[in-house]
Amino acid sequence: MSADWTGLAYLVAAVCFIMALRGLSSPTSARQGNLMGIIGMIIAVTTTLLDPEVISYEIIFAGILVGGSIGTVVALRINMTALPQLVAAFHSLVGMAAVLVAVAAFYHPEAYGIGTFGNIGTASLIEMSIGAAVGAITFSGSVVAFAKLQGLVSGNPVVFPMQHPLNAVIGIAIVALTVALVFGQDPTSFWAIVILSFLIGFLIIIPIGGADMPVVVSMLNSYSGWAACGIGFTLTNTALIITGALVGSAGAILSYIMCKGMNRSIFNVLLGGFGGDTVAAAQQAGGSRSVKQGSADDAAFIMSNANQVIVVPGYGMAVAQAQHALREMADLLKEKGVDVKYAIHPVAGRMPGHMNVLLAEASVPYDEVFELEEINHEFSTADVAFVIGANDVTNPLAKTDPASPIYGMPILDVEKAGTTLFLKRSLGSGYAGVDNELFFRDKTMMLFGDAKKMTEEIVQALN
Amino acid sequence: MMLDATVFTQGLVQVSEVANLAMSAAGGVETAVTGGPSFLHLFTVFVLACFVGFYVVWSVTPALHSPLLSVTNAISSVIIVGGLLAAGPAAELADVDLSSLMGFLAVTLASVNIFGGFLVTQRMLAMFKKKK
Numbered sequence: 001m002s003a004d005w006t007g008l009a010y011l012v013a014a015v016c017f018i019m020a021l022r023g024l025s026s027p028t029s030a031r032q033g034n035l036m037g038i039i040g041m042i043i044a045v046t047t048t049l050l051d052p053e054v055i056s057y058e059i060i061f062a063g064i065l066v067g068g069s070i071g072t073v074v075a076l077r078i079n080m081t082a083l084p085q086l087v088a089a090f091h092s093l094v095g096m097a098a099v100l101v102a103v104a105a106f107y108h109p110e111a112y113g114i115g116t117f118g119n120i121g122t123a124s125l126i127e128m129s130i131g132a133a134v135g136a137i138t139f140s141g142s143v144v145a146f147a148k149l150q151g152l153v154s155g156n157p158v159v160f161p162m163q164h165p166l167n168a169v170i171g172i173a174i175v176a177l178t179v180a181l182v183f184g185q186d187p188t189s190f191w192a193i194v195i196l197s198f199l200i201g202f203l204i205i206i207p208i209g210g211a212d213m214p215v216v217v218s219m220l221n222s223y224s225g226w227a228a229c230g231i232g233f234t235l236t237n238t239a240l241i242i243t244g245a246l247v248g249s250a251g252a253i254l255s256y257i258m259c260k261g262m263n264r265s266i267f268n269v270l271l272g273g274f275g276g277d278t279v280a281a282a283q284q285a286g287g288s289r290s291v292k293q294g295s296a297d298d299a300a301f302i303m304s305n306a307n308q309v310i311v312v313p314g315y316g317m318a319v320a321q322a323q324h325a326l327r328e329m330a331d332l333l334k335e336k337g338v339d340v341k342y343a344i345h346p347v348a349g350r351m352p353g354h355m356n357v358l359l360a361e362a363s364v365p366y367d368e369v370f371e372l373e374e375i376n377h378e379f380s381t382a383d384v385a386f387v388i389g390a391n392d393v394t395n396p397l398a399k400t401d402p403a404s405p406i407y408g409m410p411i412l413d414v415e416k417a418g419t420t421l422f423l424k425r426s427l428g429s430g431y432a433g434v435d436n437e438l439f440f441r442d443k444t445m446m447l448f449g450d451a452k453k454m455t456e457e458i459v460q461a462l463n
Numbered sequence: 464m465m466l467d468a469t470v471f472t473q474g475l476v477q478v479s480e481v482a483n484l485a486m487s488a489a490g491g492v493e494t495a496v497t498g499g500p501s502f503l504h505l506f507t508v509f510v511l512a513c514f515v516g517f518y519v520v521w522s523v524t525p526a527l528h529s530p531l532l533s534v535t536n537a538i539s540s541v542i543i544v545g546g547l548l549a550a551g552p553a554a555e556l557a558d559v560d561l562s563s564l565m566g567f568l569a570v571t572l573a574s575v576n577i578f579g580g581f582l583v584t585q586r587m588l589a590m591f592k593k594k595k
Contacts, residue, residue, distance in 0.1 A: 021520060040538065060547060086579075101569050251532075363590075365593055
């Protein structure tokens with residue numbers, strides 16, 4: 001194919017990717033969107049394979065076969081509750097691929113038409129080191145995020161003295177090495193950039209606590225996009241640049257939405273140290289006050305006599321895998337003529353949209369599931385708010401106490417419902433380490449236990 | 464919504480025009496070192512693509528933010544083209560050098576992502592159903 005046709009094909013691929021994202025504006029068009037994405041990918045790969053320089057089909061197909069089989073098996077087997085760590089793992093692969101391509105381009109620039117070894121253009125070298133550095137950060141950062149989400153390491157923030165100055169020094173060193181690389185063209189600087197970037201990626205994610213993972217996952221998504229962009233510039237490939245920019249802005253917007261959902265700035269999240277140890281200290285504080293405790297029978301009685309029940313799921317539901325029992329409960333309530341809806345807080349769960357996927361998995365129709373702004377006014381007319389495994393996102397302190405770490409965070413107004421049922425394992429405070437005033441109110445009934453077990457008991461009581 | 468859609472289409476048109484420009488530039492205005500389109504052309508494509516991304520992503524419904532993450536993950540694996548070009552020149556096993564080895568590994572990793580990313584997105588989207 002001539003350069004013009006190749007360029008045109010890459011453009012078509014990029015447009016397909018844009019349409020893939022566009023499809024996600026509604027669940028009805030989303031599947032077609034995904035198909036467009038697949039078509040775009042086939043076009044991009046085929047176009048590259050037709051490049052006259054590409055002759056090693058055996059090696060390439062071996063790679064695609066091995067990688068493709070692993071990807072297929074993982075995607076088909078993965079449990080939906082494990083999605084956040086799967087996405088983190090996938091991000092790390094994109095990051096690593098970017099590093100590998102940058103290494104290949106550095107040692108064999110002829111393949112990309114950007115000069116010869118030791119004689120690469122300045123712009124290409126800068127683009128290459130950006131691609132390699134961002135790719136390496138994406139890789140090691142995602143590995144840490146994966147380990148935290150998978151529970152391989154504690155989700156608590158890891159903080160130590162001089163952490164941020166150290167990160168700053170490494171950051172400056174990477175920039176300095178890039179300058180050295182441009183003037184010296186030596187492999188030592190190049191590898192030093194890669195190694196320091198792996199290190200900084202690791203260091204910037206360890207201080208961030210488990211419940212801030214929605215931001216981290218979105219941010220790493222963004223990074224993987226920018227890494228692809230950097231490589232796209234090196235390769236002068238418009239498909240890569242456009243796709244990288246799409247992914248980069250998608251991740252950035254998601255990070256912004258997640259931060260706004262907590263009323264925290266991105267810097268506050270990135271500097272880390274939020275949650276963790278303070279939680280342990282605060283947990284003992286609430287002990288002396290009395291709460292109203294209920295049983296599954298009480299909950300079943302209250303809900304079956306209600307006109308409207310709004311369910312507020314949180315990470316606790318995901319951990320206990322209670323979504324199927326929850327849907328059964330909702331079905332029984334609906335049979336009794338109760339109106340059941342679901343209210344989702346933007347930062348519920350460990351990744352953006354986590355709760356929506358879990359509810360969809362349990363066959364909850366998506367038109368019963370509402371976002372915070374859509375449903376918040378309905379709590380005042382609802383008879384029951386059923387909070388399952390959520391805490392901070394319902395805490396009225398966010399509205400009333402300027403000293404609280406969650407002050408200003410938009411919350412679901414479950415306090416306005418006739419009765420608030422809290423299904424929780426204990427009275428413990430949430431991630432932010434603050435007590436939830438609601439537990440001690442007269443209108444609140446606490447249901448202590450595992451989210452799945454308790455919901456199953458309620459289902460039995462309803463039968 | 465209307466505004467979004469218009470801006471979106473305009474963005475699309477702009478990007479395609481610019482990309483076309485960049486493409487024709489590849490034959491004409493070439494930079495001495497790279498022989499490809501100039502940095503400014505690529506940068507123009509990049510900036511416009513950021514704007515397209517901005518408007519398209521804001522139109523994604525929050526309920527589908529998880530599939531958005533997984534599908535962006537899959538499409539960012541288009542980085543596989545870099546791996547293909549690096550692995551490409553090695554016709555036989557004997558020709559495999561550091562670069563083609565890196566290319567092979569990049570192709571493998573990106574393939575995990577392409578297949579895994581699109582499939583898991585498909586699985587997720589298949590679960591989103593309307594009320595019967």
